[in-house]
Amino acid sequence: MAKKVVSNVKLGVFVLAGLLFLVILLYMIGKNRNLFGSNYVLKARFENIQGLVTGNNVRFSGIQAGTVKRIDIINDTLIEVTMVIDKKMSKIIHKNAVASISTEGLVGNKVVNISPSKIPDALAKDDDILPVKKAVNTDEIMETLYNTNSDVAIIAAGLRTTVERINKSSALWNLLNDESIPENIRISFASIRSTTGKAVKIADDLDKIILGVKNGEGSLGAILKDTSLVKNLNDAILTINKVGNEADSVTVEINKLVKGVHEDVSQGKGTVNALLKDSMMVKKIEASLDNIQKGTDGFNSNMEALKHNFLFRGYFRKLEKQKKKAQ
Amino acid sequence: MLTTASHKKVLHQLNRSFLNEVGGLSRFAGRFFNQAFRPRYEIAEFIRQCFVIGYKSLPLIGLTSFILGLVLTMQLRPSMVSYGVESQLPAIVGIAVIREIGPVITALIFAGKIGSSIGAELGSMRVTEQIDAMEVSGTNPFKYLVVTRVLAATLMLPILVLLGDAISLFGSWIGINIRGATSFHLYWTQVFDNLAFTDVLPAFFKSFFFGFAVGIIGCFKGYNSSKGTEGVGISANSAVVVSSIVIFILDLLAVQVTDALGLN
Amino acid sequence: MDQLIKPEINEDNQELNEPVLKIQNLFKSFGDNHVLIDFNLELKKGESVVVLGKSGSGKSVMIKCVVGLLQPDKGSVIMFGKNIPELDDEELDRIRAKVGFLFQGNALYDSMTVRENLEFPMRRTWIQFSQEEVKRRVVETLEDVGLAHTIDMMPAELSGGMRKRIALARTLILRPEIILYDEPTTGLDPITGKEIIELMNEIQEKYNTSSLIISHDMKCVQTASDRVVVLIEGRCYAMGTYKELTQNTDPKVNEFFE
Ligand SMILES: Nc1ncnc2c1ncn2[C@@H]1O[C@H](COP(=O)(O)OP(=O)(O)OP(=O)(O)O)[C@@H](O)[C@H]1O
Ligand SMILES: [Mg+2]
Numbered sequence: 001m002a003k004k005v006v007s008n009v010k011l012g013v014f015v016l017a018g019l020l021f022l023v024i025l026l027y028m029i030g031k032n033r034n035l036f037g038s039n040y041v042l043k044a045r046f047e048n049i050q051g052l053v054t055g056n057n058v059r060f061s062g063i064q065a066g067t068v069k070r071i072d073i074i075n076d077t078l079i080e081v082t083m084v085i086d087k088k089m090s091k092i093i094h095k096n097a098v099a100s101i102s103t104e105g106l107v108g109n110k111v112v113n114i115s116p117s118k119i120p121d122a123l124a125k126d127d128d129i130l131p132v133k134k135a136v137n138t139d140e141i142m143e144t145l146y147n148t149n150s151d152v153a154i155i156a157a158g159l160r161t162t163v164e165r166i167n168k169s170s171a172l173w174n175l176l177n178d179e180s181i182p183e184n185i186r187i188s189f190a191s192i193r194s195t196t197g198k199a200v201k202i203a204d205d206l207d208k209i210i211l212g213v214k215n216g217e218g219s220l221g222a223i224l225k226d227t228s229l230v231k232n233l234n235d236a237i238l239t240i241n242k243v244g245n246e247a248d249s250v251t252v253e254i255n256k257l258v259k260g261v262h263e264d265v266s267q268g269k270g271t272v273n274a275l276l277k278d279s280m281m282v283k284k285i286e287a288s289l290d291n292i293q294k295g296t297d298g299f300n301s302n303m304e305a306l307k308h309n310f311l312f313r314g315y316f317r318k319l320e321k322q323k324k325k326a327q
Numbered sequence: 328m329l330t331t332a333s334h335k336k337v338l339h340q341l342n343r344s345f346l347n348e349v350g351g352l353s354r355f356a357g358r359f360f361n362q363a364f365r366p367r368y369e370i371a372e373f374i375r376q377c378f379v380i381g382y383k384s385l386p387l388i389g390l391t392s393f394i395l396g397l398v399l400t401m402q403l404r405p406s407m408v409s410y411g412v413e414s415q416l417p418a419i420v421g422i423a424v425i426r427e428i429g430p431v432i433t434a435l436i437f438a439g440k441i442g443s444s445i446g447a448e449l450g451s452m453r454v455t456e457q458i459d460a461m462e463v464s465g466t467n468p469f470k471y472l473v474v475t476r477v478l479a480a481t482l483m484l485p486i487l488v489l490l491g492d493a494i495s496l497f498g499s500w501i502g503i504n505i506r507g508a509t510s511f512h513l514y515w516t517q518v519f520d521n522l523a524f525t526d527v528l529p530a531f532f533k534s535f536f537f538g539f540a541v542g543i544i545g546c547f548k549g550y551n552s553s554k555g556t557e558g559v560g561i562s563a564n565s566a567v568v569v570s571s572i573v574i575f576i577l578d579l580l581a582v583q584v585t586d587a588l589g590l591n
Numbered sequence: 592m593d594q595l596i597k598p599e600i601n602e603d604n605q606e607l608n609e610p611v612l613k614i615q616n617l618f619k620s621f622g623d624n625h626v627l628i629d630f631n632l633e634l635k636k637g638e639s640v641v642v643l644g645k646s647g648s649g650k651s652v653m654i655k656c657v658v659g660l661l662q663p664d665k666g667s668v669i670m671f672g673k674n675i676p677e678l679d680d681e682e683l684d685r686i687r688a689k690v691g692f693l694f695q696g697n698a699l700y701d702s703m704t705v706r707e708n709l710e711f712p713m714r715r716t717w718i719q720f721s722q723e724e725v726k727r728r729v730v731e732t733l734e735d736v737g738l739a740h741t742i743d744m745m746p747a748e749l750s751g752g753m754r755k756r757i758a759l760a761r762t763l764i765l766r767p768e769i770i771l772y773d774e775p776t777t778g779l780d781p782i783t784g785k786e787i788i789e790l791m792n793e794i795q796e797k798y799n800t801s802s803l804i805i806s807h808d809m810k811c812v813q814t815a816s817d818r819v820v821v822l823i824e825g826r827c828y829a830m831g832t833y834k835e836l837t838q839n840t841d842p843k844v845n846e847f848f849e
Contacts, residue, residue, distance in 0.1 A: 011378045014385060018486030021493045025425075025527050028519035055523055109521075448702075459660050460698035464712035465684040 044099035096121040100133040381483030392491035396498030421518035429492040434537035438570040446566030449549025450559035477542035484538025533581040617666035628825035644822035691767035697758035699746040752783035
């Protein structure tokens with residue numbers, strides 16, 4: 001009899017454990033799908049929904065915000081997507097937030113992304129229709145790549161002038177050889193030259209890559225699908241641009257500094273004054289140099305990511321081979 | 328002449344072995360539905376069978392499920408890495424296990440273990456006249472032996488599938504952590520994030536049918552076992568073979584049905 | 592052993608002469624295999640009838656038709672005033688509570704202990720027994736067959752003779768009025784066989800049952816029968832007391848008594 005009770009208890013635990021897992025499973029999915037808790041409805045009208053289906057996730061700046069509830073065809077060029085949004089989001093999503101459709105990862109589901117715009121409008125209410133960002137299609141990506149390409153060219157050109165300016169700055173050269181100026185400043189000045197030089201080279205590289213992609217050396221079809229890749233490219237361009245700007249401002253600072261030092265010396269204010277000024281200037285310059293360094297590092301890591309992306313692997317290998325041959 | 332004769336013979340064979348089998352099984356299932364839902368209810372025996380069929384199968388199902396999750400993950404990893412979607416591993420394994428591999432593998436192992444034991448047990452009871460003895464004792468052996476086992480198998484397999492899924496996914500988490508590092512919490516979040524009701528519910532419902540198939544076929548084979556100890560062996564063996572095939576057929580049907588219902 | 596022979600009782604009491612079991616014109620065939628062809632038999636209250644027949648002559652088929660395990664093709668089996676082949680399950684169960692059946696191969700439930708084997712019919716028959724009654728009767732019946740100590744054993748742990756006794760105890764547990772024995776001594780050594788026959792006689796005495804015994808064991812036929820029926824070619828070929836039949840000159844009958 002006792003044996004029977006024990007086995008009944010075991011059976012009970014067994015069944016409950018199984019059902020518990022089912023409940024957890026359904027609850028977690030339900031939570032993700034927003035079947036529980038209170039919601040409100042937002043809509044967006046797209047020209048092309050790229051295979052979005054009901055039940056797909058809606059994200060607000062990457063935060064899970066809700067799910068797609070319905071998809072209605074309004075007319076041959078407009079499709080209305082009805083989204084169920086978590087009530088918590090009602091204090092965050094504004095009327096002018098932009099909805100767009102993208103893919104999660106390389107082979108992931110479609111998601112609706114809602115991104116805030118810089119100047120927020122009133123908060124979005126139930127049944128509001130959000131503006132949409134047009135879906136990126138192949139032509140547009142080609143255009144983007146072209147623009148990216150010309151952007152990079154401009155940046156590279158800018159960098160080149162910066163380097164020129166530095167190289168031409170006789171004041172700087174004098175400074176570097178002036179033994180009255182502390183060693184650390186001189187080292188900083190020297191490194192700015194090499195850093196900017198590097199930046200130029202990187203920008204050129206990038207330019208080449210993008211050209212290469214456009215000419216079909218990378219798998220263009222794949223690149224178009226891989227949003228993270230495009231993001232990598234864009235990030236790389238942004239950072240290199242920053243580096244250029246930074247380098248530019250450093251050069252300006254240096255020129256200012258040199259001018260100041262010269263003036264002080266010529267007005268007989270003495271080296272002490274000059275040195276005092278120096279140390280402040282030096283800090284400023286050093287900070288700038290640091291930024292440049294970080295920028296190039298960031299750029300390099302983006303480049304690394306690109307290199308490791310399997311789409312580009314072949315391309316980079318080819319580059320290396322060419323280099324070896326050249327040597 | 329010869330061809331028509333042999334043709335006839337083949338047809339006859341087919342008629343005997345296959346159609347006869349299908350007809351007999353259908354009638355047996357009909358008898359089950361006819362008897363299952365009217366008194367008397369053999370509740371104590373049903374609970375005992377649940378214990379034997381469900382709880383006692385857990386160690387085997389648990390072990391195989393764990394290894395399945397682990398191996399599946401380790402096998403998938405290289406190709407996932409080469410496509411740069413390693414982070415999707417929990418999602419992919421989760422969907423694969425919950426939707427298909429969990430229910431089918433668990434059902435097949437269940438068929439191997441439970442189908443054969445039901446076939447052998449009822450077969451030997453038939454051969455040694457224990458079933459007749461029950462009948463003379465005023466017990467409806469069909470209710471006492473068949474209904475309880477079929478119901479227990481139908482209800483216990485889904486539970487085993489659920490627990491097997493959980494254990495498989497745990498195994499997969501271990502598999503992921505052999506090479507990489509994903510926290511338990513993150514892992515489950517990723518698994519759940521990529522699942523939909525349409526992944527879980529059809530799989531859950533079809534496992535009832537798998538369980539029913541294993542139970543009814545095991546009982547059919549055992550209950551109608553031919554005399555002699557050889558008959559028992561044949562019952563046990565063919566119970567496993569037939570129920571395994573039927574599981575695959577049902578699985579195929581389930582895909583079609585969920586497709587047709589738009590639940591995929 | 593004079594207690595075993597009691598034909599006088601039957602003649603004394605007119606009521607006891609009413610047959611408790613009456614088989615009339617029984618036909619049963621499996622495909623082309625015509626096993627029973629117009630079989631007739633009567634069993635009176637308190638009487639022991641032995642059915643003799645060669646292996647495969649259809650003795651088991653006949654006895655299974657009696658308890659409704661097999662449906663005869665034709666004919667009637669009247670027990671307690673009811674025609675067995677025509678009964679529905681519920682009525683059949685009511686009759687079966689009054690009929691014991693000892694299987695040729697014992698048919699003990701080998702997944703259950705001896706106690707559970709004996710309790711099984713008590714718990715499942717339509718007659719309600721109290722918990723105490725079940726316990727008491729299991730012990731009492733086990734004592735009747737002299738195996739009280741095996742109560743918690745599994746059938747597999749018992750010898751063939753012991754298993755036969757347990758099977759007999761299970762047959763007796765509902766205190767049936769008619770007991771059908773299918774070859775109770777086959778497969779046992781002569782001494783054990785004799786013990787079983789003695790046991791059957793004691794039981795008959797104690798519970799005042801009527802017995803239909805299938806056997807081809809002459810010892811059994813000799814000591815346990817009031818009447819002998821010879822089953823040949825699917826019918827009741829000859830009938831009489833053991834003594835009468837030993838004097839029968841028909842070679843087919845004579846075969847059995849050599
Ligand atoms: N369920 C069944 N299906 C088909 N044929 C059967 C069935 N049961 C018995 N038979 C056939 O009926 C005939 C009689 O069998 P039965 O078991 O009654 O013999 P028996 O007289 O009891 O023999 P034994 O002394 O060996 O027990 C046999 O030829 C057997 O093949
Ligand atoms: Mg027999």
